[in-house]
Amino acid sequence: MSAADAVSERVPLRLRLARRGIDGVTLLVAPSILFVLALFIYPFLYGLALSFAPKEGGWLANYEKFFSDPFFYDTIWKTLRLAVPVTVINVLLSIPIALRVRTMRHQRILTTILVLPITLGTVLVADGLLTYLGPRGWLNRLLLDSGLSASPVHLVHNYWGVLLALIVSIFPFTFLLTLSSLTGIDPSLEGAASTLGATPRARFWNILLPLLAPGLAINFCLSFVQAFSVFPSAVLLGDPAGTTRVISIAAYTAAFEQYDYPLASAIAIIMGLVQLVIVAAVLSSRGFFYRGSAVAAKG
């Protein structure tokens, strides 16, 4: 026993560290740790601390203010009312399109077209939609001239404008994630199901969807977080003082119009918590799904 202890004491520190997976290569992680500390952890902790140091009142005053004033707490509901439908619509829409695109020959062309809105940025998309959906835009002119509608349809500066803008700008992202989950599923599984008598519908419900579900849950979370932090389209295409006064607008107003940084920080923290609750709820549902590889099992 004591002999063994003596031996272990003589092992150099370098070797003992290496046994635990720490060696020279570990140093390569340092820049990214510094990066995360400086640009994420520090601002986050700073904001968190700031939110508990209100301009007036006790340390919880900012949170009390937020949850006692419907002008503030309604923004949660208004944001969810946009973000949840947008995410659900995008995820559901991405499935059939990805199913079709997967079997296409010129997949890359279509993927490029669909990805374009990401590269154009939210503001350009919002501006474009403003013109397109506006009272004198193509859509309304088409509806009026063809007699389908007697008066212009109001699609900008309200809830619907923001909803549409969010769908358009987030869809490519959702679609790409769905497509990549789908292409990870071995096509021979569908072939096997079809030889066993499964119709395309049965193959979708029994094979594709269960294998796709875990990917869709992650996809939902990532797309939801984007939609939840909507700002440019809510301002440009929405009704930022009314129905689309989303939570990020509340934080913006607090910070840059009232110069109340502690309140703005508190709102940002609440925003993060709401996202966290939704994401946690969705991810915990993944426990019901198979989570292994979607490739045909092989020994």
Add this chain to the structure above:
Amino acid sequence: MSSVSRDFRRLRFDRVSRQFGSLAALREVSLEVARGEFIALLGPSGCGKTTALNCLAGLLPLTGGGIWLDDVRIDRLKPEVRGFGMVFQNYALFPHMSVRRNVGFGLKMQKRGRAEIAQKVEAALALVRLSDQGDKLPGQLSGGQQQRVAIARAIVIEPPLVLMDEPLSNLDAKLRLEMRAEIRRIHDQVGSTTVYVTHDQDEAVSLADRIVVMQGGTVRQVGPPDELYARPAHADVAEFMGYRNLLPARVLSSDAAGARISIGDAELTGTVIETLTSDAALAALRPDDLMPHADGPLAATVAAVEYRGRGFFGTAHTATGTELFFRSDAKVEPGEALRLGADPARVLIYAGPP
């Protein structure tokens, strides 16, 4: 659901073609399979055997010809309507379903009753000797077990045809031999008709009632294993069936009984298989049949020797540089000079390149 009858008498490929762009994977393949037969499609990779199987399963549309089950044309039916059980090369087990649910999937698609499904699944698992593994996920099984699940899943629906695409290629040598026997046992026990794709001539010879040798998208020869083994109809089939010695030869004389040929400066007697059109010929010989003989016609120097338990297998070169593969029961050493000879019945003579 299934509109295809299990009680067919014969399956017929009628000039089946399949093009991939400008590449012809199958060229007017015609073939007949009787009910209950075990047929092996044998050929090197790229010969079209897997394409033929996928066309039969309905996973690939044809670009020409038709596939018939008696007088019903099936090549335009969807795979789910054909209902042929297929065992994929990678098994294609559903990774999110237990073994039991994998095996029961086909029956569930046929909307059978719960009790019937449970009972048939148990019977199928017993047949492949996996009764105690029913609740595991495929990922928790070994390769051989997964392979048996794939077989159980394919046969539990009692398909008119069982299609197998190189099911043993992912297994190790010992398991491969075991599963080979298992596959034949299941075929006999279930009384199914099996079309089996393989590139392994040993596997085809030991499993099949009849072998279909394919090359370049065409059928080169169809026959029982012993016929293909002993008398391949063409030189390329012979090469594929293990005739490693394919020696360019001149025909000196030939009659009904056989031919006299010369290889370099050696003279041999052989059996003519293919009609000779000129004096150019190819002599095909298995290494097993070319053995040292005191008065053998082929003089050669041993280049390399491998011990394979049941004998020594060697490479030797003649004075004119022809490479020979031979077998010897006695030990031979590299550098040794030998005389090699063969039984005229085992020297097969094919028409040579003009």
